[in-house]
Amino acid sequence: MTNLSFEDIAVGTAIPALTLPAVDRTTLALFAGASGDHNPIHIDIDFARKAGMPDVFAHGMLGMAWLGRLLTNWVPQAQLKKFDVRFLGITQVGHVIRCSGTVAEKLEVNGTPAVRLQIQTTNQYGETRIAGDALVVFPKH
Amino acid sequence: MIDRKWIGHSLPTSVFAIERSRLRFFAKASETNPVYLDEAAAHDAGHPDLPAPPTFLFSAEMDSDLKMKWLLEAGVSLQRILHGEQSFTYHRPVHAGDAVSVTPRVSDIYDKKNGALEFIVMDTDVVNQRGERVAESRGVLVVRN
Numbered sequence: 169m170t171n172l173s174f175e176d177i178a179v180g181t182a183i184p185a186l187t188l189p190a191v192d193r194t195t196l197a198l199f200a201g202a203s204g205d206h207n208p209i210h211i212d213i214d215f216a217r218k219a220g221m222p223d224v225f226a227h228g229m230l231g232m233a234w235l236g237r238l239l240t241n242w243v244p245q246a247q248l249k250k251f252d253v254r255f256l257g258i259t260q261v262g263h264v265i266r267c268s269g270t271v272a273e274k275l276e277v278n279g280t281p282a283v284r285l286q287i288q289t290t291n292q293y294g295e296t297r298i299a300g301d302a303l304v305v306f307p308k309h
Numbered sequence: 310m311i312d313r314k315w316i317g318h319s320l321p322t323s324v325f326a327i328e329r330s331r332l333r334f335f336a337k338a339s340e341t342n343p344v345y346l347d348e349a350a351a352h353d354a355g356h357p358d359l360p361a362p363p364t365f366l367f368s369a370e371m372d373s374d375l376k377m378k379w380l381l382e383a384g385v386s387l388q389r390i391l392h393g394e395q396s397f398t399y400h401r402p403v404h405a406g407d408a409v410s411v412t413p414r415v416s417d418i419y420d421k422k423n424g425a426l427e428f429i430v431m432d433t434d435v436v437n438q439r440g441e442r443v444a445e446s447r448g449v450l451v452v453r454n
Binding site for chain 2: 204215249254
């Protein structure tokens, strides 16, 4: 990761995107254990079916973790101050998720230069699954 | 419908130790950047130990099972919930070796579509072992009735 300078960032530019391997059951099992969300709807197909779903589906927080990666691939995590998302649609097993972001605004927060990014995840069908914003600061040295 | 008496209810505070093994497990499940997996890489990047990645603090809220227990007490089945929104505001970094206290609070409960969907808003303060606020999180759970 190169050290970005605030001056070089232009509103409207895209940050490097991140595409993940297709969601599979192993990933859901590991993420359930690691994240502490043991809701069987993400890991037990019998439970999911009884709940009226065709299959297990991904934790929203898995998609948000991937968006976190998008952001920390761009800047060191210490620069991330706010991270807000809305879960718009279910990420299913087999979805290939692409995380992307665009510089929406350059601003100042308490005198520190900052950038607001619009971020989202979409699947291979072009359906947006998660949409949100991140606030990244660029402290002057 | 969820009893609105729960609005304002604070769940008990729970303490979550930030442990290397758990951070590595979380990184295995969702990360590839070595800084989150390897202490040497973390040190090279200026961290005192493995850092907790941006969404890891949500695990602190989940780990005690207190949220799940409260949902069941409020009559909400795990079969019917979806995560609607989630946000974090970060104040201080968190690393392996820290311990965070989390106190989720039910801030609001409302419904839409004539009760077909209910929304539970929970706000959580995350404080480290030195009493410093490290983050706040807000989550909205959607309940399909």
